[in-house]
Every structure is written in C-alpha cells, then in structure tokens.
Amino acid sequence: MRKPELHWQILIAILLAVVAGTLSGTEGGIGNVTFYQVYDFVGTLFLNGLRMVIVPLVIASIITGIASVGTGKDLGRLGLKTMGCFALFTSTAILVGLFFVSVMTPGIVDGEPAGESLNLTLDSDTVNSTLSSMEGRDGGDIIELFIRMVPTNVVGAAVAGDITSLIFFSLLFGYFMIRIPERQATTLLVFWQGVNETMLAITMWVMKFAPIGVFGLIARTIASTGFAAFAPLLVFFLTVTFALMVHIFIVLSVYLRVLGKVNPLKHLVAMSPALLMAFSSASSNATLPMNMECLRNNAGVSDRVTNFVLPLGATLNMDGTALYECVAVIFLAQAYGLDLSFATQVTVVMLSLMTSFGMAGIPAASLVAITVILTAIGLPVEAIGLLLVTDRILDMMRTAINVYSDSCCAVIVARSEKETGILV
Numbered sequence: 001m002r003k004p005e006l007h008w009q010i011l012i013a014i015l016l017a018v019v020a021g022t023l024s025g026t027e028g029g030i031g032n033v034t035f036y037q038v039y040d041f042v043g044t045l046f047l048n049g050l051r052m053v054i055v056p057l058v059i060a061s062i063i064t065g066i067a068s069v070g071t072g073k074d075l076g077r078l079g080l081k082t083m084g085c086f087a088l089f090t091s092t093a094i095l096v097g098l099f100f101v102s103v104m105t106p107g108i109v110d111g112e113p114a115g116e117s118l119n120l121t122l123d124s125d126t127v128n129s130t131l132s133s134m135e136g137r138d139g140g141d142i143i144e145l146f147i148r149m150v151p152t153n154v155v156g157a158a159v160a161g162d163i164t165s166l167i168f169f170s171l172l173f174g175y176f177m178i179r180i181p182e183r184q185a186t187t188l189l190v191f192w193q194g195v196n197e198t199m200l201a202i203t204m205w206v207m208k209f210a211p212i213g214v215f216g217l218i219a220r221t222i223a224s225t226g227f228a229a230f231a232p233l234l235v236f237f238l239t240v241t242f243a244l245m246v247h248i249f250i251v252l253s254v255y256l257r258v259l260g261k262v263n264p265l266k267h268l269v270a271m272s273p274a275l276l277m278a279f280s281s282a283s284s285n286a287t288l289p290m291n292m293e294c295l296r297n298n299a300g301v302s303d304r305v306t307n308f309v310l311p312l313g314a315t316l317n318m319d320g321t322a323l324y325e326c327v328a329v330i331f332l333a334q335a336y337g338l339d340l341s342f343a344t345q346v347t348v349v350m351l352s353l354m355t356s357f358g359m360a361g362i363p364a365a366s367l368v369a370i371t372v373i374l375t376a377i378g379l380p381v382e383a384i385g386l387l388l389v390t391d392r393i394l395d396m397m398r399t400a401i402n403v404y405s406d407s408c409c410a411v412i413v414a415r416s417e418k419e420t421g422i423l424v
Contacts, residue, residue, distance in 0.1 A: 013211035014218055014389055021222025039220035046213025047384060049206040053199055054371055055158055059170045060196035066174025067189055081416055082309050085409040086317040087353075089255070093247050093405075094352050097323035098330065098345065100243040106235035107334025114232035114335045118221065118386060167351075214388045221386065236331050237390045241397065243323055248401050252319075252408050260412040266423050270298035271407050278403040279396045284314045287403050295407050300421040305414040313406030320398025320405075325352040328387055329373045336379060348373060 004012070017039075024035035107114050151157040151165035158166060177192075178185050253264035268275075274291040278284065292310050295301045329348050333340050340348070351373045371384060414422055 009211040010214050010388065010392060013215040017215045017218035018222055020215070021219040024219075024223055026223050036220060036223050039216045039223065042216030043213055043220055044216075046206075046209055046216065049209065049213075050371055050384065053203050053206065054375075055166065056195060057199040057203060058372060059158075059166055060192050060199055062167060062170040063174035063177065063192045064189075064196045066171060067178050067192070078305070078308055078413065078417070081413045082312060082409060083316075085412055086313065089252070089319050089405050089409060090317065090322050090353055091349075092251055093319035093323040093401075094326045094349050096247050096251060097240075097243045097326040097352075098349065100239050100246070101327040101330040101334075104235060104239045104242075105334055106232055106239045107331045107336075109232055113337035115337060118232060118335055210388065217386065218389065232331075232335065233386065233389055236327070237394065239331070240324055240327050240390075240394050243327060244320055244394075244397050244401055247319060247323060248404060252405060256408055256411065260408070260415045262411055262415065262422065267299060267408070267411060268404075270294060270423055271404060273298075274403055274407070275400045278400040284318075284399055284402050284406075287399070288314045291403050291407060295410055298423065299407065299411060300423050301410050301414045302419055302421075305410055305417065305419065309410040309413055310406050313402075313409060317406050317409060318402050320401035322352045323401075324394060324398050325370050325373060328370050329379075332374065332379060338379075 020035070021039070026036045027034060029035050029037070109117060149165060149168040151169055154166070154169050157169070174192075177188050180188075256262045256264045256267055271291070271294050274287055274294045277290045278287040288310060291314075292306050295306050295310065296303060326348055329352075330340065330345075370387070374380070374384075411422060
C-alpha cells in the first residue's frame with residue numbers, strides 16, 4: 001500500500017490527537033507517567049528539531065539566493081527592475097497582512113487574549129522581560145533596530161541566535177562573494193550550495209516527523225483546554241485567507257493594470273495551470289517549469305525575461321509567505337496578551353521581508369522563518385505546533401500567490417522592456 005502524502009498524514013495525526021487529548025485529559029496515564037507528559041515530550045522534540053536547522057538554513061539560503069542574481073553584468077537594468085518589483089510586491093503583501101491581523105485580531109477572544117484557550121503560557125519572568133523590552137518604544141527606536149542589524153561579532157551572533165544580524169551579514173556575504181576572483185568565488189558558491197542542499201535535506205527529514213510532532217502538540221492542547229482552541233485558529237485561518245485574497249485579486253491586479261498596462265483577468269486565466277500546480281504541490285520550485293511554460297506560451301513573455309525573472313522569483317519573491325509570517329507572529333503575540341509597539345511591528349515587518357527573501361521554496365519552509373521572528377521579538381516558539389493545524393491548506397494558498405506574483409513581476413518587467421506580443 002502506498003504511503004499517504006505528508007499533508008494527509010498530518011491531517012490524520014490531528015484527528016487522532018483530538019480523540020486522544022479528549023479521552024486522556026491531563027491526568028490519564030500509565031503508572032507515574034501521564035499521557036500529557038508524553039504529548040509534551042513528543043511535541044517539544046519536534047520543535048527542537050525545527051530550531052536546530054534555523055541558523056545554517058537561513059544563512060545558506062540567503063547567501064545562495066543573493067549569489068544567484070549574478071555579477072554586475074547580470075545585475076543591470078533588468079536585474080534592478082526585477083529586484084525592485086520583488087521588494088514592492090513583498091512589502092505590500094506584508095502591510096496587507098499587518099492590516100488584516102490588526103483589524104480582525106484573531107488572537108483576541110471576547111476581549112481577552114486567546115492564550116489560555118490555546119494552552120499558551122508565559123512565565124512571569126518572561127512576561128516582564130518581554131513587556132519591558134517593548135515599553136516606551138516608538139518610531140525613534142527604528143534607528144536602534146538598524147544598529148542592531150550590524151553584528152560586532154558574527155560568530156557570537158550565531159551562537160546567540162541573533163538572526164537579524166545574521167541575515168544582514170548573509171546578504172552582504174552573498175553579494176560580495178561572487179565579486180571576488182572567479183576561482184575563489186566558485187569554490188565558495190559550491191560550498192554554500194552544498195550547505196543549502198544539506199540543510200534542506202535535514203529540514204525535509206525533520207518534517208517527516210511532523211505528523212508525530214503535530215499529534216503531541218495538538219493532543220497536549222486538547223487535553224488542557226478542550227475544543228476552545230479551535231475558535232481562534234478558525235479566525236486566524238480566515239484572516240490569512242482574506243489577506244491573501246486581497247493581495248492576489250486587488251493588489252497584484254492594480255500593479256498589473258497600472259505598471260504593466262495588462263488586463264489582470266486575462267493574465268490570471270493565462271497562468272491558471274501554474275496556479276493549480278502550485279496549489280496542489282505547495283512548492284514554488286516544483287512549479288517553476290509549469291510557470292515558465294505558461295508565461296511564455298500563454299502570456300507571451302519572451303524567453304529572455306522569463307528565464308531571468310522566474311528562477312529568481314522562485315527563491316527571492318515570496319509574497320504569500322511573507323504575508324503569512326507577519327500575520328502568524330502578530331496573532332501569537334495577541335494570544336500571549338502582548339501589545340506590540342510600533343517599533344516592534346516594524347521589526348516583524350522587516351524580518352518577514354528578509355526571511356522570505358531567499359527562503360527555500362519547499363512545503364512548510366515558512367515555519368522556520370516564523371521561529372526566527374518569534375525568537376527575535378522575545379516570544380517562545382512553542383505555539384508553532386498550533387499553526388500546523390491549518391498550515392497545509394494555507395501553505396497551498398500562499399504558494400499559489402508566490403508563483404502568481406513571480407509571473408506578474410515578469411510581465412511588468414517585460415512591458416517596461418517594450419516587449420510586444422504580451423497578452424494585454
């Protein structure tokens with residue numbers, strides 16, 4: 001019998017966890033060991049596996065992503081237009097997500113933080129430390145954010161898990177790595193590509209245990225709180241869904257019409273096979289060949305632009321992922337009862353932008369990025385398991401938007417290059 005796909009395994013694990021958590025409660029067990037302790041052990045072990053890959057995966061993926069842009073000759077007019085389009089699309093997506101999560105407040109239930117119903121707790125020391133770090137912050141603290149981005153000790157930043165500094169260093173390293181003599185540059189590029197592939201393999205191996213980890217995390221929550229956890233998760237799901245729909249049908253359509261002078265509906269129809277492929281596979285990388293074919297044959301974009309923009313977009317342009325990261329982190333902060341200051345929200349926005357830039361185009365890669373952001377703003381990562389309840393469907397949706405955004409960027413760049421034959 002063929003082994004079920006990972007998302008079906010996770011769905012089965014969630015259903016079993018609901019049953020097991022309901023039947024066992026927090027007291028049921030065998031001897032001196034409660035089932036609740038077993039759930040907690042399994043869930044924590046899975047979260048530790050995700051934490052393990054954070055630093056090397058983020059560094060390697062960003063360095064190789066920046067290096068893939070090429071040298072100054074390749075990073076000319078076409079490259080600057082492409083990167084500018086990526087930055088515009090992703091920044092807008094994050095702001096759309098921030099707006100929806102602030103209006104719909106999925107982490108607040110009946111005027112109270114949903115942390116208790118979600119079994120999310122912060123000890124008093126953590127609460128005081130987190131709140132004190134946020135108190136009194138305003139727009140002026142954004143300067144401090146930029147200062148902290150430049151590490152005084154890269155090794156120390158890696159040991160401390162200071163991801164903000166590591167991302168900045170990785171961006172610089174990737175940019176200058178391919179501007180040294182070719183022999184040394186090739187050696188470094190091969191090395192970091194090897195590290196990136198290895199870390200992707202380890203990440204996928206860790207994700208094979210996701211059904212077991214999800215079972216432990218969900219069963220632990222159900223055992224403690226019952227079904228109260230599903231109400232805020234449903235609102236969170238709807239918040240992300242509404243934000244994604246606004247971005248793809250309104251924001252990207254406006255950009256296509258205004259910047260590309262293209263009919264958004266015609267372009268959407270032209271790219272529909274690639275969108276269906278992206279939705280079913282939840283992988284930007286796996287959809288790349290189909291996306292290129294649709295863009296060339298259906299939308300009429302030249303090979304020159306298609307071959308340059310889409311491979312970059314599959315690695316560097318992650319609108320849906322960045323939007324999801326922002327909404328997820330703000331949702332968890334709301335659930336913990338934390339009122340994020342303006343400066344902290346700016347931190348979340350910037351980290352969402354930077355971690356989506358170069359993040360692996362594989363299923364569930366955003367979980368690593370969310371872990372990075374939670375750590376950076378001082379929140380525990382224990383709630384990552386709850387996000388897995390709705391993650392598969394949302395992953396499919398945001399991947400489709402990632403892929404569609406790449407095609408929109410390619411069309412706008414092609415129109416700016418005065419290409420003819422584009423579907424308008």
